Structures are given as C-alpha cells and as structure tokens.
Amino acid sequence: MAASFLQPPTGSSPQTAIHLSQGAASFLKSQRSAFTLPWPLTLFLNTDSQEKWAIYENTLLACLRTGDFDSAHVALNAMIDRFGKTNDRVVAMAGLYQEATADDKKELEEILEGYDDILKEDPTVFSIQKRRAALLKSMGRTAEAVTAVSALLELSPTDAEAWAELSDLYFSQGLLEQSIHCLEEVLVVVPNAWNMHAKLGEVTYIAANRTEAAGEQSKLLAESMRRFCRSVELCDDYLRGYYGLKLATTQLLTSLPTQKKSQQSDLPPIASVQKLNELATAKLANILRRSSSGEKGWDGYSAAELAAVRQLLDKDTQKIQR
Structure with a gap:
C-alpha cells in the first residue's frame, strides 16, 4: 500500500x-x-x-x-x-x-477570487499560479489560462511543467506551431524526457497532416519520425513511441517517392525509413503478444493502447492480403 x-x-x-x-x-x-x-x-x-x-x-x-x-x-x-x-x-x-x-460555477468563481487574493500579496507563489491556470482551463476560459501560464513562465522560464501545460493550451486552440515551440522548450529543460519527445512527435505528425504543401508535409513527417526515434531510444518498449514511429514512417513511405530530387536532399533515405517501419512493426507486435499473454513485466499497458496497436497492425495485414 x-x-x-x-x-x-x-x-x-x-x-x-x-x-x-x-x-x-x-x-x-x-x-x-x-x-x-x-x-x-x-x-x-x-x-x-x-x-x-x-x-x-x-x-x-x-x-x-x-x-x-x-x-x-x-x-x-x-x-x-x-x-x-x-x-x-x-x-x-x-x-x-x-x-x-465545488457544487457550481459560483463556488468555482469564489475559489478563483481566493487565488487572486493570494497572488496579489505574493505573485511568486507558483503552486497557486498553477492552480489558478488549471482552474481557468477547466472553466473553459482558455485564453485567460494561456495568459496565466505565460505570466508564470516570465517568472520561471525553466518550468518544464508550465511549458507543457502551455503547449496543451495552444494545441486545444489549434495553434500547432506555438504548441510545438512550447514542447521544444520543455526538452531544453528535460532533454531525456522520452514521453515529451513522443508528444512532440505526435503534434508534429498532426501538423504534417494539416498542411497542404507536399514538400512541407514530408519535412514535418521526417521531423516527427526523428522525435519518435529519440523517444524509443531513451525508453525501449515505449508503446506510444513505437506507435507514432509506425504511423510517421508509413506515411513517409507514401510521400517520399513523390518528392522531387531537389527536395529529397533534406529528407531521410527511403531504405532507412523502411527499416524503421519494420522495426516499429516488430516491436509493436512483440509488445502486443507478450502483454496480451499476461507475461510478467508486460502488464503496464492499458487495454485501449493494446486495442489501438492491434487495429494498426491489422491494417498492415489487410494491405498485404490485398
């Protein structure tokens, strides 16, 4: 216990x-x-x-x-x-x-006022600044939450937790470029945080799928792939990292052959991407097999994660069969 x-x-x-x-x-x-x-x-x-x-x-x-x-x-x-x-x-x-x-919004407003009173006396109480920002976020006042976290970072620019929260706030507003910048700041403070490398890979992957320029999309996918590679390098058997690596490399294998030779100089070789895709597939299959069988030491993955992996690998099987 x-x-x-x-x-x-x-x-x-x-x-x-x-x-x-x-x-x-x-x-x-x-x-x-x-x-x-x-x-x-x-x-x-x-x-x-x-x-x-x-x-x-x-x-x-x-x-x-x-x-x-x-x-x-x-x-x-x-x-x-x-x-x-x-x-x-x-x-x-x-x-x-x-x-x-709290029973209603009125009580939450009173709590918020209490935080404001504390911060008027001492604006450097970081724990209350963070609670105030979290409360604003939960109340749907995202713009005010962004302002609150930004003010905190002016006082403590090396607060990795605050940078990560600001990234989430920007992401919720669809501001992917700003979200990516904040995650890069997180990694300046904690460069070996494998989960944050994977998070940056995920946001970059989403940004790639939202751009219409083929060349820019391939560059973003390549950057996403690199972030996922760093994630699994720091933490072997990290399911989220290998899942993202599988997605990024699969899409890269589709987009790279369509790029002009002048654009391919800044992109990874297709053979390297193919090897990484195969590695991610093998790792995910191994995690799924050992976790599903209840093998000791492989029970830390959630059912939702394993279901997502199974669905992703099934897509590959279906493509091969066709």
Whole structure:
C-alpha cells in the first residue's frame, strides 16, 4: 500500500486510482497515533519523513479523483496540522480539494477570487499560479489560462511543467506551431524526457497532416519520425513511441517517392525509413503478444493502447492480403 502511494496517482489508470483510494481509509487510520505529540516532538517517533508526506499527498489526489472526499479531507487536515495553513503546497492542495468539492460555477468563481487574493500579496507563489491556470482551463476560459501560464513562465522560464501545460493550451486552440515551440522548450529543460519527445512527435505528425504543401508535409513527417526515434531510444518498449514511429514512417513511405530530387536532399533515405517501419512493426507486435499473454513485466499497458496497436497492425495485414 505505502509503496504504491509513493507514486502520484494522477497518471495511472482509473482501476489503479480506485484500488489506491480503497486503501486510503485504513492507511489514514493507521497513522493517527503519530499525532499524539505535537510537531516537532513527532520527530522523536521517527515517523516524520519525506516519504510519509508524499504518501499523504498522493492519498489526497487519489481520493479526490475517485470522489472519496471524506478520506481526502482527513489527509488534507493532517498536512495542515504538520505544515500549517500558509504553506504554499498545502494551500494548493486545499484549493484543489475546494475545486473538487465545488457544487457550481459560483463556488468555482469564489475559489478563483481566493487565488487572486493570494497572488496579489505574493505573485511568486507558483503552486497557486498553477492552480489558478488549471482552474481557468477547466472553466473553459482558455485564453485567460494561456495568459496565466505565460505570466508564470516570465517568472520561471525553466518550468518544464508550465511549458507543457502551455503547449496543451495552444494545441486545444489549434495553434500547432506555438504548441510545438512550447514542447521544444520543455526538452531544453528535460532533454531525456522520452514521453515529451513522443508528444512532440505526435503534434508534429498532426501538423504534417494539416498542411497542404507536399514538400512541407514530408519535412514535418521526417521531423516527427526523428522525435519518435529519440523517444524509443531513451525508453525501449515505449508503446506510444513505437506507435507514432509506425504511423510517421508509413506515411513517409507514401510521400517520399513523390518528392522531387531537389527536395529529397533534406529528407531521410527511403531504405532507412523502411527499416524503421519494420522495426516499429516488430516491436509493436512483440509488445502486443507478450502483454496480451499476461507475461510478467508486460502488464503496464492499458487495454485501449493494446486495442489501438492491434487495429494498426491489422491494417498492415489487410494491405498485404490485398
């Protein structure tokens, strides 16, 4: 239980979040004895550790995600007792709890006003700036959310999380060029983030399919392919990376033969693209086979991901049969 809660539940599957939430009540109950003494006397009990409070925070997140607001409230109060109401992270967690339990838009507006009041006193409270931007986004006020995240980045230009959020906001508005730029900024800060390389490959692939110029489309597809290659280079057996690599190379194999010789100098050789396509196909087939058979260590892929892979590989089979 404790080991599971050391990992944030926000990116996990719904089933995993439910499982963690179901164990929250018993975990919180087991921790009550630790508060028989006030802090800092609790240090003598050897229970006040960074891992412990990471578990409390992740407990709170899992419970909010599954609607167990009672357990979430217990976890939040424990954090308030330990760190105080004015701690930046506690204030952000309290705001998240209020957002999750708000009944209507009016209450959300009040929470937003509360964030504004905090930021008037101290504009550098990054945790509240991020919560404010997230709340604006959830309320459909995308333009204001873009402004909020941009203001945050002016104060902290190396915040990879903020750049990634700004990319998502631009993408939701169809501004692909700006979204790509933001993802490139993410990779300046965290160059080995394989998931962000794959994300950049995906947005570039979409941009390629939205352009009408054949030459520009091939260049974008080639760049998308390179990003997916870097993704799987950093993380072998990364399904999303190989899936994107398969899509990009398949489309490149169709577009490259139509390019003029003068345009092909900046594009990868067809033979190289073909080899990468075959590699992606083999890797995806291997992941699908081993995961579907329940092989140990290959159970981390979601059913939706595996279904998408199966559908993609079936298309190849159908083409060969024809």
